[in-house]
Amino acid sequence: MALIGTESTAQPPLSEPVDWRQHAACRDMYTTLGKEDPFFPSRGKADVVNDKALKICFACPVKQECLDYALEKREINTGIFGGKTPSERKWLYEKAQKAKGIQKQRRKRRKAKAS
Template identity: 40%
Template sequence: MTATLYAPEDWQVKAACRGQPAAIFFAPTHFERKETRVARERQAKAVCATCPVRRECLEYALRIREPHGIWGGLNESERREIAS
């Protein structure tokens, strides 16, 4: 039996993004054109808009200063704006 190294927080089991491709929530490792990023983020934010734990997700991302991806319906720069 292997030990679990990652224990999700309670709210994460209710996340609307469970089962969704991570590729819409996180930028690719290669260059991404602005139009592609905007479309990708719009898709991710549409999922977040239906999420019952959006507030908890955003608070978590702000607390740990998550530098990447869409969390709580906000991208990296939008989170930096409200954190400053």
């Protein structure tokens, strides 16, 4: 995701109730990673550049929060979020949608039985 433009580089302790992005491993990395943003590489460079991003995500303390955010906001078509590529996120998103559909059907059936 490469959180560009955040103001402070100080990392607050994880126990503090601050936005999870404050703890992102990719925070403020735009200037140190070179011209190509590994989280949103240009076409044709995705495979090579994404590896850099995935290595950064691997050690990120807010990987799950980042992935949850991406799935909630339907960020499934481009970039790296939560250590997952677009195709991995798309698979997770569709799986979650399918599970929601199944739960909805079960609730409907239970409701129908009860009435």
